Amino acid sequence: MGHATDLPTSMRALVIDRTGDPDELRLAEVPMAIAVSDELIVRVIAAGINPIDAKTRAGKGASAAIAAYPTILGNDFSGVVVRAPYESFPLQPGDEVYGMARVPRTPGTYAEYVPVSSMSVARKPARLSHIEAAAVPLAALTAWGMVVDVAAPGQRMLIHAGSGGVGHFAVQFAKAFGAHVIATGSARSLEFLRELGADEVVDYTNQRFDEVLSGLDSVIDLVGNVHDQTGSRSLAVLRPGGLLVNAPTGSWPTMMAEAAAAGIRATGYKVAADARTLELITQLIDEGAVRVHVDRVFDLAEGPEAHRLLEQGHTRGKIVLRVSPDR
Numbered sequence: 051m052g053h054a055t056d057l058p059t060s061m062r063a064l065v066i067d068r069t070g071d072p073d074e075l076r077l078a079e080v081p082m083a084i085a086v087s088d089e090l091i092v093r094v095i096a097a098g099i100n101p102i103d104a105k106t107r108a109g110k111g112a113s114a115a116i117a118a119y120p121t122i123l124g125n126d127f128s129g130v131v132v133r134a135p136y137e138s139f140p141l142q143p144g145d146e147v148y149g150m151a152r153v154p155r156t157p158g159t160y161a162e163y164v165p166v167s168s169m170s171v172a173r174k175p176a177r178l179s180h181i182e183a184a185a186v187p188l189a190a191l192t193a194w195g196m197v198v199d200v201a202a203p204g205q206r207m208l209i210h211a212g213s214g215g216v217g218h219f220a221v222q223f224a225k226a227f228g229a230h231v232i233a234t235g236s237a238r239s240l241e242f243l244r245e246l247g248a249d250e251v252v253d254y255t256n257q258r259f260d261e262v263l264s265g266l267d268s269v270i271d272l273v274g275n276v277h278d279q280t281g282s283r284s285l286a287v288l289r290p291g292g293l294l295v296n297a298p299t300g301s302w303p304t305m306m307a308e309a310a311a312a313g314i315r316a317t318g319y320k321v322a323a324d325a326r327t328l329e330l331i332t333q334l335i336d337e338g339a340v341r342v343h344v345d346r347v348f349d350l351a352e353g354p355e356a357h358r359l360l361e362q363g364h365t366r367g368k369i370v371l372r373v374s375p376d377r
Contacts, residue, residue: 057091057132058082063161064353064371065120069109072357075160077350078120083157088168091133092147095376096184097159097350098126099369100215101298104357106154111299116154124159125150125323127166128174128183129374135168146174148183150191150323160353162374170323175335180376182342185215185368190331190340192321193219196270196295200319203229205267208259208287210280212248213239215368216297220270221246222340232266234259239366242343254278263287269294274301281305285312295319343367 059082066074085091103123105111128148131141141147149171151159158164174183193216197203203224211217212233224231225247233248240251252259260283269287271294273280281302284294294316296305309316334340345367348356356369 057163061162062350063122063157064124064350065122065160066107067119069107069113069116072104072107072354072361074107075123075353075357080120080122080161083161083163083165085133085135085165088135089165090131090135090139090141090147090168090171092127092129092164092166092171093132094127094129094159094162094164094373095180096128097124097371097373098184098186098188099356099360099371100125100188101360102188103153103158104360105299107357112154121154122158122161123153124161124371125153126184126187126189127151127159127164128178128180129164132163139168141168141171141173146180147171148174148180148187149325149328150187150321152323160350160371160373167323169325172325172328172332175332177336177338178342181347181370181372182344184370185342185344186219186331186335187323187328188321189215189368190219191324191327192216192297192319193223194327194331195321196220196297196319197223197229198227200295200317201268201270201293203227203268206230206232206265207268207270208232208234208263208266208284209248209270209272210234210284211272212243212246212251213366214272215365217270217272218242218246218343218367219340220272221248224270225249226334226339232263236364242366246341259283260286265289267292271296271302272298274298274305276301282308285309285314288312288314291315293317344370346370347372
């Protein structure tokens with residue numbers, strides 16, 4: 051088995067002892083990550099923060115699957131392999147990688163080391179720092195799945211919350227695959243959305259998108275009905291038989307019934323931690339076709355503050371935790 055010698059027996063991690071508000075996150079010394087079967091162990095340099103992390107911490111999201119406490123949250127990571135599953139595995143100790151953990155089935159990435167399936171890790175884009183790379187996997191894979199795999203771009207597509215973590219990738223992927231992209235955002239984000247490639251932008255703070263848009267082929271819904279009935283109003287801007295793809299868990303419980311009544315196709319979406327797709331995304335990033343925007347970087351100990359900022363809902367791009375020195 052390919053492995054680094056002298057791995058520690060314990061590691062620093064940000065854990066929760068119960069679900070609740072952001073202050074439930076605390077630094078702790080926990081047993082070292084253990085790899086089984088095809089898993090690698092990666093020394094985490096940076097960990098991305100995603101809405102699902104905050105939802106799970108608060109008692110929603112994936113919290114029902116937490117088997118024991120304390121538990122480590124965090125899906126995204128960028129770091130360095132310290133143990134490979136076997137000698138001829140393509141990734142070996144010292145290789146820079148990024149990817150997604152399967153929290154809470156496995157320990158999360160808010161820790162100095164993480165065990166990760168060989169199917170969920172890829173080489174880090176050469177042009178990105180670890181901080182930037184940690185902002186990519188979950189958000190970019192979600193955007194790719196919704197835009198490329200499900201919606202099939204090359205048509206008139208509306209993307210809600212286009213400047214957010216998933217949204218800023220969705221706008222770029224849709225544009226790269228030939229869609230006419232319309233994105234919603236606040237006034238401060240309109241120029242950012244245009245820079246990402248949006249053909250049209252709608253300032254949702256002073257313009258109701260359903261009053262100015264119609265006949266669209268698809269909607270990438272990253273909001274649902276948690277704000278101003280965005281999901282329900284989106285049905286009205288689609289052509290008959292158009293497609294709405296919704297991602298945020300629990301954001302619109304009546305989606306399927308409302309869509310059926312309106313003659314619109316609708317589906318939820320759940321991200322897959324798929325290294326093959328991540329390799330395609332890596333290629334686009336290294337070619338300069340897709341860029342990553344990191345809004346704020348916090349140290350691991352500042353996890354509660356990072357979660358509070360995320361929950362305010364005004365992040366442009368992604369928030370990242372700095373976990374270990376980049377050495």
